[in-house]
Amino acid sequence: MNNLSNIKSKLLTEQVQEQIYQYILDRNYQIGARIPNEFELADQFGVGRSTIREAVKLLISRGVLEVRRGSGTYVVSTMPTDMDPLGLWRFEDKMSLALDLANVRMMLEPGIAEMAALNAGEEDIRRLRELCDIVETKILNGSSYVKEDIAFHTCIAECSKNKVVEQLIPVIDTAVLVFVNVTHTKLKEETIQTHRAITNAIAEHDSIGARAAMMMHMTYNREMIRGLLQKQQG
Amino acid sequence: MNNLSNIKSKLLTEQVQEQIYQYILDRNYQIGARIPNEFELADQFGVGRSTIREAVKLLISRGVLEVRRGSGTYVVSTMPTDMDPLGLWRFEDKMSLALDLANVRMMLEPGIAEMAALNAGEEDIRRLRELCDIVETKILNGSSYVKEDIAFHTCIAECSKNKVVEQLIPVIDTAVLVFVNVTHTKLKEETIQTHRAITNAIAEHDSIGARAAMMMHMTYNREMIRGLLQKQQG
Numbered sequence: 213m214n215n216l217s218n219i220k221s222k223l224l225t226e227q228v229q230e231q232i233y234q235y236i237l238d239r240n241y242q243i244g245a246r247i248p249n250e251f252e253l254a255d256q257f258g259v260g261r262s263t264i265r266e267a268v269k270l271l272i273s274r275g276v277l278e279v280r281r282g283s284g285t286y287v288v289s290t291m292p293t294d295m296d297p298l299g300l301w302r303f304e305d306k307m308s309l310a311l312d313l314a315n316v317r318m319m320l321e322p323g324i325a326e327m328a329a330l331n332a333g334e335e336d337i338r339r340l341r342e343l344c345d346i347v348e349t350k351i352l353n354g355s356s357y358v359k360e361d362i363a364f365h366t367c368i369a370e371c372s373k374n375k376v377v378e379q380l381i382p383v384i385d386t387a388v389l390v391f392v393n394v395t396h397t398k399l400k401e402e403t404i405q406t407h408r409a410i411t412n413a414i415a416e417h418d419s420i421g422a423r424a425a426m427m428m429h430m431t432y433n434r435e436m437i438r439g440l441l442q443k444q445q446g
Numbered sequence: 447m448n449n450l451s452n453i454k455s456k457l458l459t460e461q462v463q464e465q466i467y468q469y470i471l472d473r474n475y476q477i478g479a480r481i482p483n484e485f486e487l488a489d490q491f492g493v494g495r496s497t498i499r500e501a502v503k504l505l506i507s508r509g510v511l512e513v514r515r516g517s518g519t520y521v522v523s524t525m526p527t528d529m530d531p532l533g534l535w536r537f538e539d540k541m542s543l544a545l546d547l548a549n550v551r552m553m554l555e556p557g558i559a560e561m562a563a564l565n566a567g568e569e570d571i572r573r574l575r576e577l578c579d580i581v582e583t584k585i586l587n588g589s590s591y592v593k594e595d596i597a598f599h600t601c602i603a604e605c606s607k608n609k610v611v612e613q614l615i616p617v618i619d620t621a622v623l624v625f626v627n628v629t630h631t632k633l634k635e636e637t638i639q640t641h642r643a644i645t646n647a648i649a650e651h652d653s654i655g656a657r658a659a660m661m662m663h664m665t666y667n668r669e670m671i672r673g674l675l676q677k678q679q680g
Contacts, residue, residue: 298617299613312609312611313610315608316608316611316614319554320553323552323553327549374546374550375534375546376546376618376621377546379534380532380614
C-alpha cells in the first residue's frame with residue numbers, strides 16, 4: 213500500500229469507528245449487549261470487513277468493546293476512556309450520578325451563559341445560532357441529537373472565553389449525555405424553547421437573560437432527573 | 447531480592463518521588479531549571495543513590511523531569527501528566543489561566559460549601575477541623591501549605607457527598623496551586639480567617655454562612671489575581 217492510500221484507509225477507519233460508536237449510543241446498547249457481527253456492520257456502513265475489524269480494534273483500545281472468542285463483540289462501556297478524564301464510569305448508581313451531574317451543571321452553566329453573553333463575538337454567535345437550529349430540527353424530526361446538544365453547550369463554553377470552562381464543559385456534558393441519556397426523549401418542547409432563549413440572550417449580549425434562560429433549562433433537566441429518581445426509589 | 451524487600455523498596459521509591467516533587471514545588475523551581483544531582487538528593491533525603499535514580503525515573507515518566515546526558519536533571523513541567531486531566535499545562539499565559547481558574551472556582555466552590563454544610567457527617571467535620579488547624583499552623587510557621595490547602599478544599603468537596611464534585615475539585619484546585627502559586631505568600635491573614643469561618647459554618651450546618659464564607663475566601667483570591675494581572679499588563 214502506498215502512503216496516500218495508507219492515510220486514506222486510516223481516515224476511513226477513524227470515521228467508521230465514530231459511526232459504530234454513534235450507532236451504539238443511538239440504539240441505546242447497554243453494557244454487556246452483543247453488537248451485530250462483522251458482516252452485518254460492513255453491510256450497515258457500506259465498507260469492507262477489514263475496515264470494520266480495524267474500527268472495532270480502535271473501540272477495544274478505547275475501552276468500549278470487547279471480543280469474546282467464538283461468541284461475538286460486546287459493549288463493555290459506553291464511555292471511551294479518553295472521553296472520561298474524571299473516571300465517572302466507575303460509579304454504578306447512574307441515576308444518583310445523574311443528579312450529582314445536574315447539581316454541578318446548576319452551579320456552572322448559568323454563570324457560563326452569563327460570561328458567554330458578555331464575551332461572544334460575531335462568529336461565535338453565528339455558530340451558536342446554527343447549532344441551535346440543528347438541534348431544533350433534529351428534535352422535531354425525532355432524530356437523536358446527543359452529539360449536537362453537546363456541541364451546543366460546548367459552543368456556549370467557547371463563547372465565555374474562559375479556557376478552563378472550555379475544557380470542563382465537554383467533560384461534564386459528555387458524561388451527562390452518555391451515562392444518563394434520560395431527559396432526551398421527554399423534554400422536547402422545553403429544550404427547544406430554552407435553547408432558543410439562551411441563544412437569543414447571548415446574541416443580544418443580555419447577560420442576565422442568558423443566565424436566567426440557562427437556569428431554566430438546567431432546572432427542567434434537574435426536575436426530571438429528581439422525578440425519575442423518586443420513582444425508582446418507590 | 448525477596449518479595450517483601452521488593453515491596454518495601456517500591457514503597458520507598460514512591461515516597462522519595464513524592465518528596466522530590468514536593469521539594470521542586472516548595473523551592474519554586476521553574477521549568478528549565480536544573481535540580482541538584484544524585485549525590486546531593488541522596489544526602490538531602492537520607493536514602494541511597496539507587497533509590498534517587500528510581501524516583502527520578504518515575505518523575506520522568508510522569509512528565510516532570512528530564513535527564514540531559516552529561517548535563518544533569520531538569521524540570522520540564524511542575525504538573526505531573528496524571529494530575530492534569532484537563533490538559534491545562536498547555537496554556538502558556540499562566541496569569542490569564544489563573545483568572546480563568548478563579549472565575550470557575552467562584553462559580554463552584556460557594557455552592558459546594560453550601561452542600562457540605564447540608565451533608566457533612568460527624569467524621570467529616572472532625573477531619574475538616576483537623577485540616578483547618580494544620581493549614582493555620584503551617585501558615586503561622588511560614589511553611590509551604592500547598593498540599594494541605596488542596597486537602598482542605600478536597601475535604602469540603604467530600605463533605606458535599608456529590609460524586610462529581612469530589613472528582614472535580616482536586617483537579618481544579620491542584621491546577622490553581624501548581625500553576626499559579628501566587629496568592630500563597632500574600633493572603634495569610636485572610637486565608638486563616640476565611641478557612642476558619644468556612645469550617646465553623648460547615649460544622650454548624652449553617653449552609654448560608656458556609657456559602658458566604660467561601661465566597662469571601664474566593665473573592666480575596668480573585669481580587670489578588672486581578673491586581674497582579676493588571677500590574678503585569680501595566
